[in-house]
Amino acid sequence: MTGSPIRWGILSTGRIAGVFAEALQSLDDARLVAVGSRSADAAAAFGDRFNVPRRYASYEELAADPEVDIVYIATPHALHAENCLLCLHYGKAVLCEKPFTINARQAAEVIAVARERGMFLMEAMWTRFLPAIARLRELLAANAIGEVRMIASDFGFRSSVDPRSRLFDPALGGGSLLDVGVYPVSLTSMIFGGEPERIATLAHLGATGVDEEAAMILGYSSGRMAMLWSAIRTETPHETTIMGTDGMIRVHPQWWRARTLTLIRGGRADEVIEAPYSGNGYQYEAIEAMRCLRAGMTESPVMPLDETLGIMRTLDAIRAQWGLTYPME
Amino acid sequence: MTGSPIRWGILSTGRIAGVFAEALQSLDDARLVAVGSRSADAAAAFGDRFNVPRRYASYEELAADPEVDIVYIATPHALHAENCLLCLHYGKAVLCEKPFTINARQAAEVIAVARERGMFLMEAMWTRFLPAIARLRELLAANAIGEVRMIASDFGFRSSVDPRSRLFDPALGGGSLLDVGVYPVSLTSMIFGGEPERIATLAHLGATGVDEEAAMILGYSSGRMAMLWSAIRTETPHETTIMGTDGMIRVHPQWWRARTLTLIRGGRADEVIEAPYSGNGYQYEAIEAMRCLRAGMTESPVMPLDETLGIMRTLDAIRAQWGLTYPME
Incomplete structure (x- = not known):
C-alpha cells in the first residue's frame, strides 16, 4: 500500500x-x-x-x-x-x-x-502514542530514574447517576474500570511490562451494580507496585507519578492526554519536559496503524496484542475480586 | 495545675x-x-x-x-x-x-x-495538631468539598539497606508501615472517622523481612476509600489529595509537615490556603497535651485513645495480610 x-x-x-x-x-x-x-x-x-x-x-x-x-x-x-x-x-x-x-x-x-x-x-x-508518553518511554529506557519501584496513577471524574447511561449500565460494561481505569492499568502494563503477579483491590459498586469508584494495587516481580484508582462519581487529580530508585517522573494532569513531564532527581533542579501534541492527539495512533500496514505488519510493537490481552486479563482479575460480572458474560 | x-x-x-x-x-x-x-x-x-x-x-x-x-x-x-x-x-x-x-x-x-x-x-x-491540618478539619466540617469519597496519601523516602538500622530490623518493628505509613493511616482515620471495614494491601518485604514498600486500600462505609503508600526504599511525592463530591483538597508536599492546602472546586478559581507552622511544629502537640492536663482531661479529643487503638488495629490488619510479624509478638 x-x-x-x-x-x-x-x-x-x-x-x-x-x-x-x-x-x-x-x-x-x-x-x-x-x-x-x-x-x-x-x-x-x-x-x-x-x-x-x-x-x-x-x-x-x-x-x-x-x-x-x-x-x-x-x-x-x-x-x-x-x-x-x-x-x-x-x-x-x-x-x-x-x-x-x-x-x-x-x-x-x-x-x-x-x-x-x-x-x-x-x-x-x-494515550500511549502521544509524544509525551513516547518521551516517557525514552526516559525510562535511558534509566533516568533508575529502577521503577512504584507507580501512582488515577483517572476519575464526577458524573450524575443515570441508569440509562452507558456508564452506569452493566449490560454495556459500565463502571469506572473499563471506561477510565483501563488507562492507568495500560500505563502500568507498559512500564512494568505485562501482567501483575498479584492484585489487591476494592471498589464501590453503586445502585446500578457497576463500580462507581475503584482502587487497585498491582504487584509485579521484585516487589514493584502500582497504586491506581478510577471513578465515575468522583473527580480525581488525573496525575501519574513514576517512582524509581534514582528519582521520580510526574506526568502532569491530565496525564492521559499528557503534554508535560517533570523529571525529579535528588540534588538536581527539577527538569520540566514539554512534549505537547498537535491537533486533538488522536492522529498518533492512526499514524502508527498506517506505519504498520505499510510495513506489512499485523501488530504494533507499541501496543502488541498479547499485551492488550494481558490488560483485559488484569481487568477481569480486578473485577473478579469485586464479584462484578456483566450480564453478557 | x-x-x-x-x-x-x-x-x-x-x-x-x-x-x-x-x-x-x-x-x-x-x-x-x-x-x-x-x-x-x-x-x-x-x-x-x-x-x-x-x-x-x-x-x-x-x-x-x-x-x-x-x-x-x-x-x-x-x-x-x-x-x-x-x-x-x-x-x-x-x-x-x-x-x-x-x-x-x-x-x-x-x-x-x-x-x-x-x-x-x-x-x-x-502532624494532626499543625495549623494546616486543623484548617483541613475545619474545611471538611464546613462541607467545603461535599462528601469525601476518596483519599490518596503517601509517605516514602529512599534509604540504603542497613540491617543494623532500626528501619530494617524486624526486632525493632522496622519497615515503612510503622515508621511512616502510620501517617497516612492516621490521616485517613481522622477524615473517615475510625477503622476501615475492608483492607486490600500488598507489600514488598525486603531481605531483612520488613516492608520496604507498602500499598494499602482502606475501605470505609458507603464505599469510601483511601489509597495509601509508604516506603523506606523509594522516594514518593509526600502528597495528600482528598476527593469529595464537590471538589478536592490537596495538602502540598511534604504533607506530613503541612503548610499549604489548595481547595479545588469546579467552576471556581483554585484557592490556596497558607497555614504555616511556627518553630519546628512539634509544640502544637505539647500545647494540646498541656491544655488537656490543665482542664483535668485524661484524653485529647483531637487524638483520642480509642482512635489510636483503632489505628494500631488497622496496622495489624495490614501486616496480617502480608504475613509480617515481629519477633517480640
Missing part, C-alpha cells in the same frame, strides 16, 4: 468517531472514505460533517466495502468484539477503541481470528 | 527527643525539667544542650521524679509500651511518639492502665 493513502472506514458515528475523523483529516496519507452506522440518518449527517463519500446504514456494508483498508471501531465497548469480528471476517484491518473488549475471553477470540487471517489489529489506546 | 508551668520530662535522648525539647523551649507555660537515658553521658549531654536541670541515667529515675508532670516518650517504637507503662506506674501523664506501640495488643494494655489510673495519655501524632 506504500505510496497511496490508507483508506479508512469508521464504524459508528458517536462522539469518539467524530474526534477520530477530525484527527484523520490532519493526515496527508489518510483518507476517510466510508462510515457505517445503524441509522442512515446518522451516517448521512456524519458523512456531511466530515466529508465522507460513502455512508452505510449498517456495519456490515461498511465492513464489506472493498475500497476500505482499515476500520476504526468507535462503538461502546460491549460491541467491540462483535464489530471487530465482522470487520476481520471481511478482511479488514482493525483499530479498535479501548477497552479492547468486555473481557479477556472476547479479546482472545478477536485476536485469534486476526492472527488466523493475518490481518492487522490494534487496540486504540491513544 | 493552672497558673504554674507544666513540668516535662523527656524519656530518651535521640534525634526526635531533641526536636521536641526545642519545641518546648518556645512555650512560656512549659518547663523541661528532666531527661532520662540509659546512659549518664547521653543524659548529661542532652541536659547541657537543652538546659535541663535533672539528668537521669535510667528511665525509671525519670519516671519516679515527683517534680515531673508529664513524660514525652521518644524511644524507638518497640520500646513504647514498656516505657509508657513505667511512666504510668509512677503516676505520670504521658505523650508517646508514633507509632503508639508495635501492635494493638500492646496499645490496649497501655491504654487500659492509663484509664485505670486516671492518667492523661496521648499519641504524639504531631
